[in-house]
Amino acid sequence: MRPAPEDVRTVVCAGTGVIGGGWVAYFLARGYDVVAWDPAAGAEERLRHLVDAAWPALTELGLADGADRARLAYEPDLAAACGRADFVQESAPEDLDLKRRLLADIDAVTPEGVVVSSSTSGYGMTDMQTLCTNPGRTVVGHPFNPPYLIPLVEVVGGEQTDADVVSWTADFFRLAGKSVITMDREVPGFIANRLQEALWREALHMVAAGEATVEQIDLSITDGPGLRWPVHGPMLTFHLAGGQGGMAHMLDHFGPSLLSPWTRLVAAELTPELRDAVVDGCDREAAGRSIDDLVAERDRGVIAVLRALGRA
Amino acid sequence: MRPAPEDVRTVVCAGTGVIGGGWVAYFLARGYDVVAWDPAAGAEERLRHLVDAAWPALTELGLADGADRARLAYEPDLAAACGRADFVQESAPEDLDLKRRLLADIDAVTPEGVVVSSSTSGYGMTDMQTLCTNPGRTVVGHPFNPPYLIPLVEVVGGEQTDADVVSWTADFFRLAGKSVITMDREVPGFIANRLQEALWREALHMVAAGEATVEQIDLSITDGPGLRWPVHGPMLTFHLAGGQGGMAHMLDHFGPSLLSPWTRLVAAELTPELRDAVVDGCDREAAGRSIDDLVAERDRGVIAVLRALGRA
Incomplete structure (x- = not known):
């Protein structure tokens, strides 16, 4: 039983x-x-x-x-x-x-x-x-x-x-x-492992090509985007990269740079449906918090993380 | 001047x-x-x-x-x-x-x-x-x-x-x-943007394919690997995934799963040179800290981050 x-x-x-x-x-x-x-x-x-x-x-x-x-x-x-x-x-x-x-x-x-x-x-x-x-x-x-x-x-x-x-x-x-x-469907690697595996593979390619060292890769994360991710995750983080226009502005404005050769992973096609799904998802996740609210929340979070790790 | x-x-x-x-x-x-x-x-x-x-x-x-x-x-x-x-x-x-x-x-x-x-x-x-x-x-x-x-x-x-x-x-x-x-050479996106772009593109593919929602993607990072990355970065984090054997054991043991379809990014070929470069890089970065030392350091770091963000 x-x-x-x-x-x-x-x-x-x-x-x-x-x-x-x-x-x-x-x-x-x-x-x-x-x-x-x-x-x-x-x-x-x-x-x-x-x-x-x-x-x-x-x-x-x-x-x-x-x-x-x-x-x-x-x-x-x-x-x-x-x-x-x-x-x-x-x-x-x-x-x-x-x-x-x-x-x-x-x-x-x-x-x-x-x-x-x-x-x-x-x-x-x-x-x-x-x-x-x-x-x-x-x-x-x-x-x-x-x-x-x-x-x-x-x-x-x-x-x-x-x-x-x-x-x-x-x-x-x-x-x-x-x-x-x-999750309502099976995907190899589920969600988080797919995301960290993409990062890990790009890192291995960079080491193999002599583009970055192991130490540079770790420092680039611990002192860079790694400080934002525990606060808001990657999507809401980019919601704040577009200024007051949020994710909608970010995708409409920086969409073309999705095609830049910034990683070996081929970009997703930014269809209107994908654009709307991401914008709507950020709006749902923001749940009424304005860009200013989220910026203040991110700043408090990053400062707290820096302090917590003795790096403020 | x-x-x-x-x-x-x-x-x-x-x-x-x-x-x-x-x-x-x-x-x-x-x-x-x-x-x-x-x-x-x-x-x-x-x-x-x-x-x-x-x-x-x-x-x-x-x-x-x-x-x-x-x-x-x-x-x-x-x-x-x-x-x-x-x-x-x-x-x-x-x-x-x-x-x-x-x-x-x-x-x-x-x-x-x-x-x-x-x-x-x-x-x-x-x-x-x-x-x-x-x-x-x-x-x-x-x-x-x-x-x-x-x-x-x-x-x-x-x-x-x-x-x-x-x-x-x-x-x-x-x-x-x-x-x-x-950096001693120019690479499009430099280091950190290449890494976060790989993650971002995988995330967009997942949203486009209906494999995950925006909210699930953010939660998977804020409550998952995002808590480790500000402490040790992705490479040293995986140095601790192999138990006492560290990165060497991790690559020798899990190398084949590098080929798993866990992301749309094609894997780097794990040549002996790449394997050694990653293992040596982790050893240099660890700088004498044992696996036990690093585990204790990671644990203190993750706890500090959780506490700092009010999630302990």
Whole structure:
């Protein structure tokens, strides 16, 4: 039986590398019992090292009532681990065949109805749930490193995933303190990984071509656009690049420079439909805040980030 | 005569839109006399609005001795403006012909040897300095919006730029409080704009294809990778994605997923040379900090950013 999201007590983390171990630390800090499983040699020791390293940060952010590292149980037997699950988070290596088989194995030993979520960085659940007897309960819950600090989780089902499993998973992660994006279609890399992958690939091309060094690339972000992105994101940031005219002015005025050779990625065609979708999206997101309001908000945010990092 | 960087007293800002106006506010706050020129109707009123809007932020960050908005002079005549310059920052609209002509006009009326820097978002100075009588003193000094808060300035000369003008400009911007990247070759979009343009284009493709909304794109960054980038930049961030093995493990282990269809940008070929360049660059940047050190540093940074933005 699937518990209500608020009745989840025991989370099983299958796979405890950097991502899975980060999930373990996070769920412990949120007051869950966590059962960890990982077949790799030395995995338990590495996991406890990771949890101990994360704990001061989690303590500083505030632990949930009853949160305790002693509530971590390491279980070498998958069936014994999953048998106790109210929720399973799979974080195995990024290998499609391995994930297909592991999800089927987890499905076979997890109580009926309990949701099985995968941390996959980019596979669609449609491709991963193929060997499961109960694919309806499998879903992607994609976190960001480190899962114990970065709020975002992208939730998306596969073709055989039950719709109520997607909404249950989003509800559960929100109750657990996460910021959730529910996607209504599968896209390789989901949203954030597609965006950061585009940046990463352009960076690798620049290093390969001798156009920039690793250090210049990092400095260009930490002291440049990286200071704006945590405040408003890339779209609303550009909403402020067009002065009082906002994104509409920005696209109408700078549209042609979309075609400049500023990256190796070919530009999207700026059709009237795309132009309107972006302008309308910014207006919805601004939700009544004027350009002046947003500029003041951005400025406060950037100053706060600079100060927080000791760079003001 | 070109003053020493530390002897610059009067900065001329030619073009006072969002970027040029931001430069005006910044130089005023750093205690310079600023002479502003912009031929657009209503430009002076918009500039004073922008400077007034920025001033609380600049005051909060700390004004230089003697900094005063009254030290802004608006001058409708280009020759009268540039005649007073110890340094000129040009921030005209992004139109190559316009910039070519304006830089030549500025060059004709600016005292001998005084450096003329352009805020261009992506043109090379080689293409912009063609009409100048003294192209040797023209250089790109590319800021980020808003120039009064974002530290980064990318400095790069054109084929005819004197080498000592590039180093003078880097020195001047550093003295004025900026974080400077000096590039040794011209690349369209320089470094940071190439990186953010790749992300922006992928985002536009996703909106056009109905894969994500504007709001989802912004949330995916503000609550996801955008929280890590101001701390370590994209390269050192991935140095921590490979566990104790760092970037070397990351590339050797996840190299194949470079080929995943996670963005429309074709991947760079991961040659042994590129692999080593990235690994060596991360090692240089880490400068002796272990993975554990960097993880702790990242965690402190992300927590500080979350707290600073009221999201902890």
